[in-house]
Amino acid sequence: MGSVRKSVAKKMSRQLPALQKFTSHNILQLVFICILLFFASHYNFNFSLTEESSGSSELAPKEGKSKMGAIFAALHGSFGRADTKAVQVKNDNRGNTYSNVSYWAGKRSASDEKKMKQLNYVTRFGKIAQTEMNKYGIPASIILAQGILESNAGQSSLAEQNNNHFGIKCFARNCKKGHCSNYTDDSHKDFFRAYASPWESYRAHSIMIVNNQYRKLLKYGTRDYKNWAYGLKNLGYATDDHYAESLIRTIEDLDLHSFDR
Numbered sequence: 001m002g003s004v005r006k007s008v009a010k011k012m013s014r015q016l017p018a019l020q021k022f023t024s025h026n027i028l029q030l031v032f033i034c035i036l037l038f039f040a041s042h043y044n045f046n047f048s049l050t051e052e053s054s055g056s057s058e059l060a061p062k063e064g065k066s067k068m069g070a071i072f073a074a075l076h077g078s079f080g081r082a083d084t085k086a087v088q089v090k091n092d093n094r095g096n097t098y099s100n101v102s103y104w105a106g107k108r109s110a111s112d113e114k115k116m117k118q119l120n121y122v123t124r125f126g127k128i129a130q131t132e133m134n135k136y137g138i139p140a141s142i143i144l145a146q147g148i149l150e151s152n153a154g155q156s157s158l159a160e161q162n163n164n165h166f167g168i169k170c171f172a173r174n175c176k177k178g179h180c181s182n183y184t185d186d187s188h189k190d191f192f193r194a195y196a197s198p199w200e201s202y203r204a205h206s207i208m209i210v211n212n213q214y215r216k217l218l219k220y221g222t223r224d225y226k227n228w229a230y231g232l233k234n235l236g237y238a239t240d241d242h243y244a245e246s247l248i249r250t251i252e253d254l255d256l257h258s259f260d261r
Contacts, residue, residue: 114153115253115254117153117154117155118148118153118250118253118254119254120153121144121147121148121151121153121154122144122148122254122256124154125144125147125154125165125198125202126140126144126259128198128199128202129141129143129144129147129202129259130259132202132203132205132206133222133259133260135206136206136207136209136210137210137218137221137222138206138209138210138218138222138228139221139222139223139224139225139228139257139260140222140256140259140260141225141251141256141257141258141259141260142225142228142229142232142247142251143202143205143206144251144254144256144259145225145229145247145250145251145254145256146166146205146232146237146247147165147166147202147205148250148254149243149246149247149250150165150166150167151164151165151166151167154198158192159198161181161194162180162181162192162193162194162195163194163195163196163197163198163200163201164192164193164194164195164201165198165201165202165205166201166202166204166205166208167192167238168192168193168201168204168205168208169190169191169192169193170191170192170193175191178194179193179194180192180193180194181194213235213236214231214232214235214237216231216235217231217232217235222260223257223260223261225247225248225251225256225257225260226248229243229244229245229247229248229251230244232244232247
């Protein structure tokens with residue numbers, strides 16, 4: 001055993017100078033390798049498969065890929081060119097409707113898209129609502145909120161095809177061509193007025209309010225949108241049990257009461 005130990009020690013003594021020489025010439029490389037091992041222990045290099053609606057798969061990098069990708073790019077002499085673009089789903093097959101809209105780009109939620117459409121509607125019809133308020137005494141906030149709810153922010157079939165933004169029905173027994181059309185609502189026999197422009201719909205709404213049972217609400221003035229909302233519901237404007245709350249929530253979410261001044 002003693003002779004074996006002496007033989008091993010003798011070999012190690014001959015190799016030690018070579019190891020020291022290698023270490024002294026490659027110290028920077030060894031330090032760099034240690035740094036890479038440190039980062040590798042703190043970041044996740046796993047990739048997850050994301051299914052596209054077409055059925056094909058792509059690699060989607062998880063968090064941490066961009067930092068480590070830059071490090072590896074530097075090793076290959078291409079620092080700063082690491083691909084850090086996120087994979088986007090190309091075909092989102094969900095319906096692009098007012099009540100159920102969602103886009104991958106920007107990760108905007110359905111509620112964000114819904115509010116954006118509502119704000120676009122307000123921008124388009126805010127001045128008209130104020131004109132009607134000044135002429136007939138109906139709060140502009142109530143007019144806009146009803147228009148948003150009744151017309152799907154201007155995107156319902158009734159609004160797009162009939163320019164009818166308030167769900168105004170036709171009760172005439174004899175109508176000229178183009179005066180109204182049938183849409184399914186509470187009954188398959190419901191006929192709704194058709195207008196040449198959205199403005200005509202707004203004016204018809206104002207006239208209907210002041211010439212029917214809703215005229216009682218004029219006593220609340222133009223700055224009491226809450227009593228207007230509950231009054232419209234109690235007087236039968238809509239069958240929705242939460243119509244008043246929906247009007248109030250829409251007004252407050254979009255700051256529509258600022259139009260009442």
